[in-house]
Amino acid sequence: DAKTTQPNSMESNEEEPVHLPCNHSTISGTDYIHWYRQLPSQGPEYVIHGLTSNVNNRMASLAIAEDRKSSTLILHRATLRDAAVYYCILRDPLPSGSARQLTFGSGTQLTVLP
Amino acid sequence: NAGVTQTPKFRVLKTGQSMTLLCAQDMNHEYMYWYRQDPGMGLRLIHYSVGEGTTAKGEVPDGYNVSRLKKQNFLLGLESAAPSQTSVYFCASSSQAGVPYNEQFFGPGTRLTVL
Numbered sequence: 716d717a718k719t720t721q722p723n724s725m726e727s728n729e730e731e732p733v734h735l736p737c738n739h740s741t742i743s744g745t746d747y748i749h750w751y752r753q754l755p756s757q758g759p760e761y762v763i764h765g766l767t768s769n770v771n772n773r774m775a776s777l778a779i780a781e782d783r784k785s786s787t788l789i790l791h792r793a794t795l796r797d798a799a800v801y802y803c804i805l806r807d808p809l810p811s812g813s814a815r816q817l818t819f820g821s822g823t824q825l826t827v828l829p
Numbered sequence: 830n831a832g833v834t835q836t837p838k839f840r841v842l843k844t845g846q847s848m849t850l851l852c853a854q855d856m857n858h859e860y861m862y863w864y865r866q867d868p869g870m871g872l873r874l875i876h877y878s879v880g881e882g883t884t885a886k887g888e889v890p891d892g893y894n895v896s897r898l899k900k901q902n903f904l905l906g907l908e909s910a911a912p913s914q915t916s917v918y919f920c921a922s923s924s925q926a927g928v929p930y931n932e933q934f935f936g937p938g939t940r941l942t943v944l
């Protein structure tokens with residue numbers, strides 16, 4: 716799987732939007748962009764994923780650059796509960812039938828200030 | 830529906846001791862994984878299983894063994910613990926591989942200290 720680059724840390728004020736960037740300049744045409752987050756003392760949890768188009772779900776939005784070399788996870792109104800490490804992960808769905816491990820980098824530590 | 834559970838939550842071992850970590854999932858997932866997470870780092874895959882009775886090595890398999898005798902359980906064994914194995918261990922499961930997207934569900938982790 717191709718490599719991703721994220722800032723080590725970011726801060727946000729509570730109830731304000733947060734934009735978490737991820738660079739993936741070597742992304743292949745079939746790589747999906749996944750985001751997971753890890754709350755303190757918990758296992759990672761899925762946030763969102765996308766391929767080419769922007770995506771929205773109840774937790775967040777994912778904005779993908781037209782050339783797919785970068786993406787941004789958007790939390791529309793950060794809460795204290797959103798303080799976590801956010802991981803941007805690329806996954807090639809091929810080859811079929813093989814285990815699809817997640818390759819974690821060190822992620823972005825998001826601090827939400829009250 | 831408990832999702833993915835791990836036993837125990839905490840454990841302290843002396844160098845050379847052995848132990849087994851148990852992971853159980855109630856989502857009928859085919860795939861299961863064991864990861865370790867060292868302080869300040871991301872997770873690294875130790876071993877994984879694509880189905881009952883099958884296991885395979887991940888990125889950092891040395892010093893660990895695994896077994897998947899039942900579909901819902903995945904065991905991680907340390908035969909002779911070493912201080913370098915001090916870490917937090919996470920188990921995960923997913924519904925299937927080979928599709929564009931398969932969300933992995935993680936357990937709460939086991940914090941292991943080897944003295």
